[in-house]
Amino acid sequence: SGGVDTARTILEKAFGAERADEMLSKAVPDIRGKPFEYLEGTDPDKIHRLIADELPAVKALVLSQLKPVQAANVLARFTQEEKKDTILRLAKLKSINPEVLRRVDDAMREKVLSLNTSEADSIDGRSALAEILKRMDSGNEQAILNGIDSDDPELGRDLRERLFTIDDIVRADDRFLQETLRNMSERDIAVLLAGKNGDFREKILQNVSRTRKTLVLDEENLIQPVSRQDSMRVTGAFFSTVRRAWENGECFISGRDGEDLWVH
Numbered sequence: 001s002g003g004v005d006t007a008r009t010i011l012e013k014a015f016g017a018e019r020a021d022e023m024l025s026k027a028v029p030d031i032r033g034k035p036f037e038y039l040e041g042t043d044p045d046k047i048h049r050l051i052a053d054e055l056p057a058v059k060a061l062v063l064s065q066l067k068p069v070q071a072a073n074v075l076a077r078f079t080q081e082e083k084k085d086t087i088l089r090l091a092k093l094k095s096i097n098p099e100v101l102r103r104v105d106d107a108m109r110e111k112v113l114s115l116n117t118s119e120a121d122s123i124d125g126r127s128a129l130a131e132i133l134k135r136m137d138s139g140n141e142q143a144i145l146n147g148i149d150s151d152d153p154e155l156g157r158d159l160r161e162r163l164f165t166i167d168d169i170v171r172a173d174d175r176f177l178q179e180t181l182r183n184m185s186e187r188d189i190a191v192l193l194a195g196k197n198g199d200f201r202e203k204i205l206q207n208v209s210r211t212r213k214t215l216v217l218d219e220e221n222l223i224q225p226v227s228r229q230d231s232m233r234v235t236g237a238f239f240s241t242v243r244r245a246w247e248n249g250e251c252f253i254s255g256r257d258g259e260d261l262w263v264h
Contacts, residue, residue: 035105036065038112044073050111056082060089061096061104126155130162142247161236164243168253170199172242176251177207180241186212190219191234194226 012020039047039062047066051059051074059078063071063086075083133141141163149156169177181189181204189208193201193216205213245251 035101036062036108038109039066039070042070042112044070044077046115047074048077050108050115056085056089058104059086060093061101062108063090064093064096065101126158126162130159133159133163160243161239164239164246166196166200168246169239169242170203171254172203172246173252174207176242176245177203180238180245181208184238186215186219187223188234189216190223191226191230192238193220194224194231 047062047070051062054062059082063074066074075086078086133144145156145159145163148159184192189204193204205216208216242251246253
């Protein structure tokens, strides 16, 4: 409010910012807002990270200021030993010195700002590298991936999976897909389609015969719902087959090879 802001300005000039804040907090208790109000609605995992390295007494104090459901969710993330110590401290809490509460509140507020900054600045290096590789020509992309494979096979596999997407399947050579799908059972094709829609689904179904398409759709209805594990297994194997074929020059993917059509 205007009156408080004016008072703050005058006090800061006379006594400095820290002393002015202290004087205002005593004169106008609500000036700083409720302790720990900035944690309202915060993810329990984040609050747990925030107080994980604090003493049990501080953990108990912070939890006592949260809404019960939120506090319970944070407490659930503690180890058994942490729970025991914190719960004992929490049970023994009676009155809290306002100055202690303010200092802990200030410290937690600073940690929240620091945590937010570090999280905002974090970068998924693998995703960034995958996006860069996608924009390179296939020759350079493969050369870099082959180099990564020799140094870090797991990273190489992960990058190849990130690089090869549903869009690549949609743009893949029909003749190769037809051959691949012929070697798959109706059930596996149905699992491959499960949970997918749009262009991918259309691409797969247009590369099987009309009779087989009917069998696949019937099978899809019979096996619903499909487990995530089955879907990942079949989809992963299918994508790997197409990706390896493309890398070996056995499958054309429009937009990946610099040409839009086969040249005979």
